[in-house]
Amino acid sequence: MSPAGTIFALSTGVGRAGVAVVRLSGPASDAALRCLMTGIGNALAENPSDTAAELPAPRVLRRAMLHDADGAILDDAMVVRFVAPHSFTGEAVVELHVHGSPAVIRAVLNTLSTLPQLRPAEPGEFTQRAFLNGKMDLAAVEGLGDLIDAQTEAQRRLSLRQLGGALSEKVQAWRDAIIMLRAETEAWIDFPDEDLPADFFPTVRTRAAALAREMENATAQSHRLAAHVRDGFTVALVGLPNVGKSSLLNALAARDVAIVTDIAGTTRDALSVPIELDGFLVNVVDTAGLRETADQIEAIGVDRALQAAQSADLVLWLIDERGEDVDFGARLGDAPVVKVASKEDLWSGGDYTVGVSSVTGTGLDGILQTIQAALLGDDVSLEGVLPMGRQRHAHHVAEAVAALAISQDQEELALLAECMRDASAALGRITGAVDVEDVLDHIFSRFCIGK
Ligand SMILES: Nc1nc2c(ncn2[C@@H]2O[C@H](COP(=O)(O)OP(=O)(O)OP(=O)(O)O)[C@@H](O)[C@H]2O)c(=O)[nH]1
Numbered sequence: 001m002s003p004a005g006t007i008f009a010l011s012t013g014v015g016r017a018g019v020a021v022v023r024l025s026g027p028a029s030d031a032a033l034r035c036l037m038t039g040i041g042n043a044l045a046e047n048p049s050d051t052a053a054e055l056p057a058p059r060v061l062r063r064a065m066l067h068d069a070d071g072a073i074l075d076d077a078m079v080v081r082f083v084a085p086h087s088f089t090g091e092a093v094v095e096l097h098v099h100g101s102p103a104v105i106r107a108v109l110n111t112l113s114t115l116p117q118l119r120p121a122e123p124g125e126f127t128q129r130a131f132l133n134g135k136m137d138l139a140a141v142e143g144l145g146d147l148i149d150a151q152t153e154a155q156r157r158l159s160l161r162q163l164g165g166a167l168s169e170k171v172q173a174w175r176d177a178i179i180m181l182r183a184e185t186e187a188w189i190d191f192p193d194e195d196l197p198a199d200f201f202p203t204v205r206t207r208a209a210a211l212a213r214e215m216e217n218a219t220a221q222s223h224r225l226a227a228h229v230r231d232g233f234t235v236a237l238v239g240l241p242n243v244g245k246s247s248l249l250n251a252l253a254a255r256d257v258a259i260v261t262d263i264a265g266t267t268r269d270a271l272s273v274p275i276e277l278d279g280f281l282v283n284v285v286d287t288a289g290l291r292e293t294a295d296q297i298e299a300i301g302v303d304r305a306l307q308a309a310q311s312a313d314l315v316l317w318l319i320d321e322r323g324e325d326v327d328f329g330a331r332l333g334d335a336p337v338v339k340v341a342s343k344e345d346l347w348s349g350g351d352y353t354v355g356v357s358s359v360t361g362t363g364l365d366g367i368l369q370t371i372q373a374a375l376l377g378d379d380v381s382l383e384g385v386l387p388m389g390r391q392r393h394a395h396h397v398a399e400a401v402a403a404l405a406i407s408q409d410q411e412e413l414a415l416l417a418e419c420m421r422d423a424s425a426a427l428g429r430i431t432g433a434v435d436v437e438d439v440l441d442h443i444f445s446r447f448c449i450g451k
Pocket residue numbers: 240241242243244245246247248259260261262263264265266267268287288289290342343344345346356357358359360
C-alpha cells in the first residue's frame with residue numbers, strides 16, 4: 001500500500017490536446033493551489049487562514065493565472081477544488097484545467113514537484129485512495145478500470161453498470177442473506193438442544209440451497225457473457241489450404257489485412273484481427289491451411305492453427321467442394337465448431353447450412369449471425385447479465401456455493417455457522433469487504449497514472 005501525502009498527476013491522456021487536467025489529492029492540495037495562484041513557492045508554510053479568501057469556492061470552476069515558484073506565468077487556466085470528503089478520493093482535491101500542450105503540462109508538473117509536500121502519484125493511486133476512504137468498493141474499482149479501457153459499446157455499457165454498483169448490490173444481497181442464516185444459527189448455540197425447533201435444520205438447509213442455486217444460475221449466465229464482453233470473443237478460421245480463410249478474414253474486417261493468393265499454403269502464421277460486431281469485440285483469427293506437410297515452416301503454422309482453434313471460443317471450419325479432412329477435424333478442440341461452405345459461388349448445389357462467398361459477399365451476414373449467436377448463447381440481453389467478467393468474481397461465488405453445499409451436511413450449530421461464515425467471507429472478497437490485501441496491489445497497478 002502506498003504511503004499517504006499529497007499526490008499529483010496528469011489525469012488526461014498524453015499528447016497534444018485543447019485541455020489537459022492535472023489533479024492533486026491530499027491535505028496540501030489547497031496550499032499548492034495557493035502557491036500556483038500567487039506565485040509564491042513557500043505559501044505551503046503560511047498560515048492557511050491568512051490567504052483562504054484567495055481560493056475559489058468548492059466545486060466552482062474558476063479562471064486563474066498559474067505561476068511557477070519565481071512568479072513567472074505558467075498558464076492561463078481554469079481551476080476547481082473539492083473539499084474532503086466530498087471528492088473522488090475522499091480527500092481535498094484540486095483540478096487544474098490547463099492548455100493541453102506537452103510544454104504547458106511539463107511546466108506545471110515541474111512546478112508541482114518543487115513544492116515540498118507534494119509527490120507524483122503512483123499508477124491507480126487516486127482510485128486506491130477512493131477505495132481506502134470508502135468512496136468505492138472493489139467491484140466498482142474494477143468497473144472504473146474497465147470503463148477507462150473500454151473500446152466497444154458493450155464494454156462501455158457493462159463496465160458503467162459495474163461502476164454504478166450492479167454487481168456489488170447483488171453480491172451484497174446474497175451476503176446479507178447468508179449473514180442472516182449465520183446469525184439465526186448462532187442465536188441457538190447457547191441454548192439446550194431440546195429448545196431448538198424441529199424444523200430449524202430443514203428450513204436453514206432449504207434456504208441455503210435456494211440461495212446457492214440462485215448464485216450458480218446468475219454466475220453461469222453472466223460470467224460467460226461478461227467475460228466475452230471484457231476480453232473479446234475469439235473466432236478461429238480453419239480449413240484446408242486455399243479454402244478461402246484469408247479472403248473471409250479480409251471480408252469480415254472490410255480491409256486487406258491478410259495476403260490472399262491462389263497458391264495453397266500462403267498463410268504461414270496465425271493472424272488475429274479485432275472487429276466490432278454489434279458493440280462486441282470479436283477477434284477473428286486467420287490460420288495456416290491444415291495439411292500434412294514436409295515444409296518445416298508450414299508445419300509450425302499448422303500446429304499454430306490447431307492451437308488457435310483449441311483456444312478459440314468458436315471455430316469456423318471452412319470447407320469447399322474438396323470436402324473435409326476428418327483427421328484434422330478431430331483435433332480442433334472443445335469449442336463449438338460450425339462448418340461453413342466456402343466459395344459458395346463455385347458450389348454446384350450442395351448440402352450445407354452456412355455458406356459464404358468472399359468474392360460476391362453473399363453469406364457474410366449469415367457468418368456474422370453465426371458468430372453473434374455463439375457469443376450471446378442463451379443469454380437474452382446484455383442488460384440482464386451481471387457485470388462479473390473477471391475470473392475472480394466467478395471464483396469467489398463458486399467458493400461461496402461450495403461452502404453452502406457443505407452446510408447441507410452439518411448437524412451441529414457451530415459447524416453450520418462456520419460454513420455460513422466461509423460463504424459470506426468468499427462473497428465479501430468480491431467487493432473488498434474482507435481480507436483483500438493480496439488482490440489490491442494487483443488491481444490498482446493495472447490503472448494508468450493519474451487515475
Ligand atoms: N470464387 C471464389 N474464390 C475465392 C473465394 N474466396 C477465396 N477465393 C480464392 O481462393 C484462393 C485462396 O484464397 P485464400 O483466402 O488465400 O485461401 P486460404 O484458405 O487463406 O489459403 P491458405 O492461406 O493457403 O491456407 C484465392 O485465389 C482467392 O481469390 C470465394 O468466395 N469465391
